[in-house]
Amino acid sequence: MRLNPLFYxxxxxxxxxxxxxxxxxxxxxESIVYGGFRGKIYPVHxxxxxxxxxxxxxxxxxxxxxxxxxxxxxxxYSTAEIVDSCAEKGVRAIISIAGGFREVGxxxxxxxxxxxxxxxxxxxxxxxxxxxxxxNTDHDFYATFYPMxxxxxxxxxxxxxxxxGLSIIYKMxxxxxxxxxxxxxxxRAILDFSDILRYLARDDxxxxxxxFMEGTERVRDFLNAVREAVPRKPVVVYKIGRxxxxxxxxxxxxxxxxxxxxxxxxxFRQYGVIxxxxxxxxxxxxxxxxxxxxxxxxxxAIFTISAGPSLTVLDALGNLCEIPEFxxxxxERIRERMGDNPPLVIKNPLDVxxxxxxxxxxxxxxxxxxxxxxxxxxxxITIQHKNWRFPTPEIIEVARSHSKPLIICYPAENxxxxxxxxRLQMNGIPCYSTPEDSVWGLSALLELERIRKRMDxx
Amino acid sequence: MRLNPLFYxxxxxxxxxxxxxxxxxxxxxESIVYGGFRGKIYPVHxxxxxxxxxxxxxxxxxxxxxxxxxxxxxxxYSTAEIVDSCAEKGVRAIISIAGGFREVGxxxxxxxxxxxxxxxxxxxxxxxxxxxxxxNTDHDFYATFYPMxxxxxxxxxxxxxxxxGLSIIYKMxxxxxxxxxxxxxxxRAILDFSDILRYLARDDxxxxxxxFMEGTERVRDFLNAVREAVPRKPVVVYKIGRxxxxxxxxxxxxxxxxxxxxxxxxxFRQYGVIxxxxxxxxxxxxxxxxxxxxxxxxxxAIFTISAGPSLTVLDALGNLCEIPEFxxxxxERIRERMGDNPPLVIKNPLDVxxxxxxxxxxxxxxxxxxxxxxxxxxxxITIQHKNWRFPTPEIIEVARSHSKPLIICYPAENxxxxxxxxRLQMNGIPCYSTPEDSVWGLSALLELERIRKRMDxx
Numbered sequence: 001m002r003l004n005p006l007f008y009x010x011x012x013x014x015x016x017x018x019x020x021x022x023x024x025x026x027x028x029x030e031s032i033v034y035g036g037f038r039g040k041i042y043p044v045h046x047x048x049x050x051x052x053x054x055x056x057x058x059x060x061x062x063x064x065x066x067x068x069x070x071x072x073x074x075x076x077y078s079t080a081e082i083v084d085s086c087a088e089k090g091v092r093a094i095i096s097i098a099g100g101f102r103e104v105g106x107x108x109x110x111x112x113x114x115x116x117x118x119x120x121x122x123x124x125x126x127x128x129x130x131x132x133x134x135x136n137t138d139h140d141f142y143a144t145f146y147p148m149x150x151x152x153x154x155x156x157x158x159x160x161x162x163x164x165g166l167s168i169i170y171k172m173x174x175x176x177x178x179x180x181x182x183x184x185x186x187x188r189a190i191l192d193f194s195d196i197l198r199y200l201a202r203d204d205x206x207x208x209x210x211x212f213m214e215g216t217e218r219v220r221d222f223l224n225a226v227r228e229a230v231p232r233k234p235v236v237v238y239k240i241g242r243x244x245x246x247x248x249x250x251x252x253x254x255x256x257x258x259x260x261x262x263x264x265x266x267x268f269r270q271y272g273v274i275x276x277x278x279x280x281x282x283x284x285x286x287x288x289x290x291x292x293x294x295x296x297x298x299x300x301a302i303f304t305i306s307a308g309p310s311l312t313v314l315d316a317l318g319n320l321c322e323i324p325e326f327x328x329x330x331x332e333r334i335r336e337r338m339g340d341n342p343p344l345v346i347k348n349p350l351d352v353x354x355x356x357x358x359x360x361x362x363x364x365x366x367x368x369x370x371x372x373x374x375x376x377x378x379x380x381i382t383i384q385h386k387n388w389r390f391p392t393p394e395i396i397e398v399a400r401s402h403s404k405p406l407i408i409c410y411p412a413e414n415x416x417x418x419x420x421x422x423r424l425q426m427n428g429i430p431c432y433s434t435p436e437d438s439v440w441g442l443s444a445l446l447e448l449e450r451i452r453k454r455m456d457x458x
Numbered sequence: 459m460r461l462n463p464l465f466y467x468x469x470x471x472x473x474x475x476x477x478x479x480x481x482x483x484x485x486x487x488e489s490i491v492y493g494g495f496r497g498k499i500y501p502v503h504x505x506x507x508x509x510x511x512x513x514x515x516x517x518x519x520x521x522x523x524x525x526x527x528x529x530x531x532x533x534x535y536s537t538a539e540i541v542d543s544c545a546e547k548g549v550r551a552i553i554s555i556a557g558g559f560r561e562v563g564x565x566x567x568x569x570x571x572x573x574x575x576x577x578x579x580x581x582x583x584x585x586x587x588x589x590x591x592x593x594n595t596d597h598d599f600y601a602t603f604y605p606m607x608x609x610x611x612x613x614x615x616x617x618x619x620x621x622x623g624l625s626i627i628y629k630m631x632x633x634x635x636x637x638x639x640x641x642x643x644x645x646r647a648i649l650d651f652s653d654i655l656r657y658l659a660r661d662d663x664x665x666x667x668x669x670f671m672e673g674t675e676r677v678r679d680f681l682n683a684v685r686e687a688v689p690r691k692p693v694v695v696y697k698i699g700r701x702x703x704x705x706x707x708x709x710x711x712x713x714x715x716x717x718x719x720x721x722x723x724x725x726f727r728q729y730g731v732i733x734x735x736x737x738x739x740x741x742x743x744x745x746x747x748x749x750x751x752x753x754x755x756x757x758x759a760i761f762t763i764s765a766g767p768s769l770t771v772l773d774a775l776g777n778l779c780e781i782p783e784f785x786x787x788x789x790e791r792i793r794e795r796m797g798d799n800p801p802l803v804i805k806n807p808l809d810v811x812x813x814x815x816x817x818x819x820x821x822x823x824x825x826x827x828x829x830x831x832x833x834x835x836x837x838x839i840t841i842q843h844k845n846w847r848f849p850t851p852e853i854i855e856v857a858r859s860h861s862k863p864l865i866i867c868y869p870a871e872n873x874x875x876x877x878x879x880x881r882l883q884m885n886g887i888p889c890y891s892t893p894e895d896s897v898w899g900l901s902a903l904l905e906l907e908r909i910r911k912r913m914d915x916x
Contacts, residue, residue, distance in 0.1 A: 147843075148844065164770060167841075170872070242774075250769055308622035314707060318703070
């Protein structure tokens with residue numbers, strides 16, 4: 001595919017590589033090295049001989065190898081100039097890092113126009129300018145100026161903003177969610193949301209596409225790409241633009257209008273996009289979608305050792321789902337386990353209080369609720385206690401014999417909870433650290449169910 | 459004060475103490491010991507001699523000491539019976555742990571009526587029944603059945619639900635926010651929100667009161683207590699009841715109707731309550747209020763090294779604040795530092811991109827923005843990078859010479875960020891791990907400013 005040299009290059013030139021650790025040109029190079037890239041790396045700079053143990057070339061033309069991807073880490077003035085050399089060298093894709101283009105005014109617009117004309121003339125796909133770059137964990141390829149290594153997974157991210165894109169990355173890592181590909185589209189002078197979205201829609205490593213956007217000029221093309229992508233995999237979008245106050249700053253950020261938010265949101269609803277209103281919501285929803293299939297129906301059971309959190313979940317879910325009564329046999333199993341006169345009312349949401357503190361007991365009730373034929377999905381909540389452990393292995397065991405989506409809430413983010421969350425998620429069970437994050441997880445799956453059903457009908 | 463024996467007891471009896479670690483009666487006792495209580499602890503049980511190295515008394519009457527507080531960890535049937543013995547012993551307050559009272563139906567209602575009658579007859583303030591208990595970190599007193607030790611601070615919490623109350627505790631610990639007192643009001647048979655709220659409003663250790671509520675029958679009394687408390691200190695309330703689906707489960711939880719949500723919300727607005735819609739929002743808002751004074755006005759400056767997060771903040775804040783232009787002298791200072799043709803637009807929100815990566819540079823721009831006479835408060839955002847450290851000491855230094863509220867966003871919650879957050883907060887600067895949490899912090903301060911101004915006028 002046309003964008004393979006961008007995501008899966010065998011050889012990369014970093015033009016403007018520096019040996020000063022606080023320079024973008026150093027960090028672009030170090031990011032690739034630090035990320036464990038196994039292809040060839042060629043730093044380009046007229047004055048250095050060696051950086052990070054790599055031979056430096058004075059000019060891209062002088063590299064004695066084919067170059068799949070050129071990363072241009074020069075200032076805005078030099079960037080456009082260098083595209084011709086890249087073309088002469090036969091590079092198959094370009095990432096253009098620097099800002100200072102159309103987002104800053106008239107002079108920048110001229111520079112960007114020149115950059116676009118040259119890249120188009122040579123037929124080279126160009127990402128940026130004004131971008132943090134690209135990450136493909138599937139290729140151990142980290143072409144940004146924030147060196148890092150990420151947990152691998154099946155979520156891919158498109159972000160108009162490097163900073164919000166980094167927030168999404170860090171939040172995904174906090175949440176134990178794995179990333180497959182990450183793309184900062186920046187000014188989208190050539191490659192826009194639609195191009196990246198179409199690539200990811202067909203990418204085997206990507207099961208969920210998470211997008212942060214400010215706005216694009218090519219709205220129709222973007223929405224067409226959305227419409228094509230949604231039947232293949234869930235698309236979650238966090239788009240800003242509710243407040244008029246973001247219009248001008250967005251223009252000075254990546255040069256685009258945020259557009260009419262209602263138009264976007266209407267189209268998102270129509271085309272089956274799952275919407276998010278914050279970084280946290282985007283990540284929470286993507287995580288559930290990355291780990292779970294859509295439920296068969298909309299009937300949710302909640303099982304908890306403390307009623308309050310289940311009430312906050314019910315309140316936030318509103319009419320998004322049904323809360324069915326349990327079947328007679330489920331009620332009997334529960335009653336039998338509790339004995340006579342339990343100091344609580346047996347119902348859905350099921351709060352078993354102290355009856356469910358110990359792992360074996362938790363397992364019993366979870367199994368009863370998950371087995372109920374009138375239940376399509378389950379949220380189970382328990383709370384960290386000094387004197388007993390989390391019922392993680394028991395939950396995993398119960399989940400193995402059911403195909404219904406199961407979401408867990410262990411409300412805290414500390415060193416005790418994190419490894420439990422990891423373990424659940426390694427076994428395909430999303431785990432959240434607040435009731436409200438769990439609501440996002442549930443609602444993503446409920447929305448997916450609705451979208452899938454609608455598509456089956458049409 | 460009447461409730462001092464509840465919060466500051468010198469001697470405590472735990473009736474129904476057990477030596478089995480998965481029993482509530484054991485955990486109530488262990489919680490007090492583990493918490494470091496320095497008063498006298500008397501376990502009461504007819505069949506044990508010693509638990510956790512403490513002598514066990516067969517009956518509260520036989521304790522050869524005055525008892526300030528009795529914690530009753532018996533089942534619902536025995537609880538009402540024991541109140542007479544507590545009265546005979548002269549206890550000055552009671553915590554009644556077990557559920558199984560009016561929340562479960564007719565039989566429970568009768569039991570609760572009996573419990574209330576007896577406690578009232580003896581004039582003993584009673585917390586519960588159906589409560590997790592009480593924590594007073596100021597007295598190293600942890601009377602719940604979840605043994606823990608908390609970071610001390612100036613936020614006090616009232617929660618109708620033990621589980622949501624625990625979520626709040628864990629989230630506060632995750633956020634590095636300190637707790638002063640924590641009260642689970644449960645069924646509120648005698649002591650209700652109003653009583654605890656009035657106590658905390660006059661409590662020197664409490665600067666902010668955070669409340670989770672489902673509903674109360676004594677709405678007028680509660681709202682009167684709110685009206686009295688707000689002029690003394692900020693009150694933040696997360697109340698559920700938007701969805702009709704919570705009505706019945708709430709009734710079976712702590713026996714109360716969630717009531718008419720619009721009535722509550724209208725009164726909250728009228729009386730100057732800061733509202734929250736989730737545990738996370740409650741904690742984020744309480745943290746800002748615990749560390750900062752209200753700003754003098756509503757003019758916010760945002761300073762960031764990446765524009766995107768500042769846009770998400772603007773979008774979420776909407777019209778809650780003004781985003782003023784910087785003064786000429788501020789603009790000149792910034793321009794001078796950047797040199798000719800910086801590849802960005804200098805404005806508010808101020809995105810300085812790579813100009814602010816290093817701590818000294820970050821400090822310069824933060825100082826410029828915070829010094830602007832047209833700015834009342836500042837949000838500053840930076841992002842974790844492998845090759846440079848967070849500008850934490852520089853931020854602290856700049857903040858020292860200004861009295862304007864300053865909020866920091868370091869977007870991640872990992873082991874690198876947590877100690878930085880701690881350090882900032884020890885110096886009175888709230889730090890958040892997403893742009894949207896920062897919005898909650900900012901909006902709490904902006905709401906406080908509005909409330910204070912309105913009160914000054916009236």
